[in-house]
Amino acid sequence: MKKAVFGVLLALALSACSGGMTGGEDKFSTSYVESHIIRGKTTQSEVQSLYGVPDSNSRSAGNATTWRYQKNGNLSTVSSLTNYIPGTSAISSALGMAGTASSASSAATKASGKMTGDTEVHGSYLYITFTNNVVDYWSLD
Template sequence: MKKILILLFAVMLSACSNIGGNADKFESQYVKSNLIVGKTTQDQVIAAFGSPDSKSLDNNGNETWLYRKDEGFDMLSAVSGYIPGGSAAAGANDARNDANEKGTYNRLWVSFNKKGIVTSWNM
């Protein structure tokens, strides 16, 4: 039983280490300053945001990249019912989700033309 509790505690700590891992990259001001339509290249987007979570190509050869916010706290929410005091952790997760209403978002789409230049972005 003690080993199980230690394992659950370790999982909880590792989930906490992921909180906000890339949250600042989803703030409106950061996005606006790093994505300039008609100027920013794919290499510059990778430098600012990292590799995209997914890519899609339309019939005209234009590419769209999708970035998703790191959701490291979701595992903690899933196990919170099994851990004494876990409801407090679930409450912290709810507070994190509420922060999204203050200028941060969960997804970012960036579209490029055939030359790899940003044509639009959306959050």
């Protein structure tokens, strides 16, 4: 039983670690978002196929919905789940270290960009607002 649980957690952790990157591209960069999310054209289902289920969503008056994605959102979820399973503290610790390493890598990328004059924005949060299930606006934070 423990081996099966460990296998499931390992698979989740590996998929969570790759959540922000696809083929070396940062899904939380301006260039990636601009090339994949088109205002007035991209639908909620297309966004969900790119980023998965949003970490949170809210609805405002006028039929607008905003989805929020966190760059390491899946990694945090998997890490918190391991706290409820006996004997998985090592996995939880490794996931925590992976999250810290990802944050450090993001900070290094931003610092490097400032020194080299790269104006590419890399965010930790992606907000997408939909009107009638089609993208109306997006922003990186």
